[in-house]
Amino acid sequence: MRTRSALIAAGVTLALVAGGATAGASYAATPAAAVADTTPAIVAATNAFLATLTTAQKTSVQFAWTNTTQKKRWSNLPQGLYTRAGLMWGNLTTAQQNAWLAVMQVTLSPEGYTRVRQEWAADDQLASGGGLQYGQQYYWIALIGTPSATTPWQWQWGGHHVTVNATVSGSSVALYPSFIGAQPASYTSSGATVKPLGDIWTSAYALLSSLTTAQKSAAVLGSTYIDLLYGPGQDSRAPAFEGIPGSSLTAAQKTALLTLISKYGNLANAEDAASRLTEISATLDQTYFAWYGPTTNAGNAYFRVTGPRVIIEYSPQAMGGTAANHIHGIYRDPQNDYGAAITG
Template sequence: MKPKMTFKKIISTSVLLMFMGILPAQVLEKANVFLNSLSDEIKAKTLFSLEDTERFNMNYVPIPRAGATFHDFNETQKKAALDLLRASLSEEGFRKSQEIMELEKVLRIIENNDNDKMPDGRPRRDPLNYHFCIFGKPSEDEPWGWRFEGHHLSLNFTSTDGIITSSTPTFFGTNPGIVRSTEYKGREVLKKEAQLGFSLLHSMSQEQLKTVVFTDVAPHDIITTTKRKVEQLESIGIAYRDLSKNQKKIFMELLELYINNYEHGFAEGFRDKITKAGIDNLKFAWAGSHQPGKGHYFRIQGPSLLIEYDNTQNNANHVHTVVRDLTNDYGEDVLKDHYEKEHQH
């Protein structure tokens, strides 16, 4: 019989890998290679100060944005940009980001609306219209951050002391949730998230469902939307401690699925933070339909963590999901600590 892979053992495995030289990714090196590949004109579009309010201007709909896009880059610059993105995520997180961008091709075909343009005249559905912004100067000594954002993607990173210390807010979205036509027919980028969410719901007894389901109507979107600072939502749902052994296993698979989108070094620290806050303090809550095909929503919530998943739009075939660190989105907690120490010096 194989030994159980507990949350603590997963952490230990990540630490071992780090000592083996596999972790962490060389994000700082990739950022500087990317910046050094840019012309002064493109750099001017890309660079912002760390204190610029643009850093908190999160959005996930197709609107005009700040930052250089793939339209601005030659092939060398595109590769450098994607190398930075790959280094900042796990392979799984990077795969999801690439497949979400490709869904713009699907939307362009199925919507068949050549008049749907952005203000610059480009098509609204555009897999190249994803923006890179770097905040501050990439350095081991000073904090800095960067963002990759476009339709259905908002990936925000903060680095201090040469490592990623914040990777939230993290937003992934898919439209269509399940592709019904075109050469991409059958693709479902966020399939596992949906499967595990329903699996956990369907494992509940009738008595547990009274605690888990807080409304029969799912919200139209994730509740936190694009807020810079997430207010603590009402603590609802069933606590991890009140789950059966099998339910706890599914719960942890779902939680790990989200954490495993991150670069390994950050993921290890994020796990440790969640564990210290108490796994027993995490809750699972559901709203809406108990079956796919109609609007549904779930969330995992704890003292420092909020995960939301919503599938209500386009006849429940349009997914929005987000991870928020309730104490350290945009690296605010880590940056505060850094500046206090600098001030003392």
């Protein structure tokens, strides 16, 4: 069991806001009671999902913990360009689908779950053709290792533009690497505009706008956006510490940087999000913010956060429309991808 006490010790006001298209009130870190260990609930939900499957489906979805190939089998590419393994969402019954959603809900925060569902639903806006298959049905589930409250295991879910890799080890959950993207980045659902990553862009632009001219000269490294450096297949790439470090920011700017990071840190449930932000706060001075592209609010710029415990990338893509409406994104922990720091 972990507490939020270390967050208080970090001396940083955390703006933890709701994710996805919803806006939520921020709150400052204040002394709080211990947050209950979420792992037993994750294990119970996963076993309940397994209980809905046939014997053949269980064989397809389960992989040995030693299967490092499957642990790293994920991509942002659509079905038809990348071969995944496990169970495909469109082949599951409604009861099986609901059982899996329960696993995601207990592992993720309400804000994180909403964001992931919105990213996922965006794929339904794309037309299939040319051998490529888009839509929510073309997402895959895999379980690596045996669900346990004590020994490590991983659940894996993803498809085109969104993947979550969740490694569970004892009371710890690591959601890295995960792909946090969307195409389209803005769409209409039930008459409302949905922007799965809208609050992320808003937070990044607010941080950029708070920088002085001298600070911007350190942070802005190019006039056009660039592609991901740390996407699928880049597990061994060393962190690029460039841009402006946290040590060069004012207290208010550090709060803005941590607010941006919390959009990703809060992907996890409350217990693991608190632990995650404690880790990042401890090395905030050594965490860098870099920007490539226009310094306007058009949404067509790349940004990156790189620190000892975090890598975040947000990369517009020109393919399939305007760059601001097609986003690739990554969330990693250089020390804890695939649970390296919690399963050793």
